[in-house]
Amino acid sequence: MSTVRVVVADDQRVVRDGLASILAIFDGIDVVGVAADGAQALALVAEHDPDVLLTDLRMPGMGGIEAITQLVAAGRRTKAVALTTYDDDATIVEALDAGAVGFLNKDADPQTLRTAIEAAAAGRSLLDAKAMSALLARDRLAAARGHGTPDHNPDGLTEREVEVLALIAAGSSNQQIASTLVVSMATVKTHVNHLLSKTGSRDRAALVAYAYRHGLARRP
Numbered sequence: 001m002s003t004v005r006v007v008v009a010d011d012q013r014v015v016r017d018g019l020a021s022i023l024a025i026f027d028g029i030d031v032v033g034v035a036a037d038g039a040q041a042l043a044l045v046a047e048h049d050p051d052v053l054l055t056d057l058r059m060p061g062m063g064g065i066e067a068i069t070q071l072v073a074a075g076r077r078t079k080a081v082a083l084t085t086y087d088d089d090a091t092i093v094e095a096l097d098a099g100a101v102g103f104l105n106k107d108a109d110p111q112t113l114r115t116a117i118e119a120a121a122a123g124r125s126l127l128d129a130k131a132m133s134a135l136l137a138r139d140r141l142a143a144a145r146g147h148g149t150p151d152h153n154p155d156g157l158t159e160r161e162v163e164v165l166a167l168i169a170a171g172s173s174n175q176q177i178a179s180t181l182v183v184s185m186a187t188v189k190t191h192v193n194h195l196l197s198k199t200g201s202r203d204r205a206a207l208v209a210y211a212y213r214h215g216l217a218r219r220p
Contacts, residue, residue: 002028003029004051005030005032005049005050005051005052006023006029006030006031006050006051006054007031007032007044007048007050007053008023008031008035008054009038009053009059009064010059011056011058011060012056016035016036019031019083019113020034023113023117025110029114029118032050033048036059037059037063038059038062038070039061039062041055042062042067045071049076051078051121052078052080052117053068053078053080053081054081054083054113055080055081055082056083057091064082064084065095065098067080068098068100072098072099072202079101080100080120081103081104081117081126082095083105083108084105093209096206096209099202099206100205101123101124101125101126101205102116102125102205104116104126123204124171125204125205125208126171127205154214157199163181164177164181165210165217167181168192168208169208169211169216174189
């Protein structure tokens, strides 16, 4: 696997330097810059074109959510992973809606942090249990308001596309999906591209949110 290049953003120097030191332990991860706020993070992203932005959400000046929003709007290839102590449902959903592909609490162990960064760089999503719970809570709220799962698949999704979407929401990689459904990798990639197009999703994290919002993640 090629080296994953990372920018770390946190307003507390001891935290960002600590994160950089932790990540430096792992082979295949290179911290190319550290930032004290969202604006500095975006400048470093523009300078270094990293694979991943690991960012706190609440920072003076430009926070992480605004930085993620601008990152996505600019069409950068860099994927954002949120790492924060703020794990209330509203904050989690706001970060994922902004375009974060991963969400972890700051009490995550180093190996989980590494896994989330490598997953993001590979175009996959890794959400901790609290983030998954927040998506489920939003799904339940939508259902309670009368916007639950429709009788037909939304946005013209086929049954096979729904199966693929459910597996994505369960955290499966393309290779795992291909094995589960007994299809080729090329077929899986085609289904994923159709899902992104039909649902208007930016990436796999947005597909996960879409699946839970429409109650499709729980379909057998």
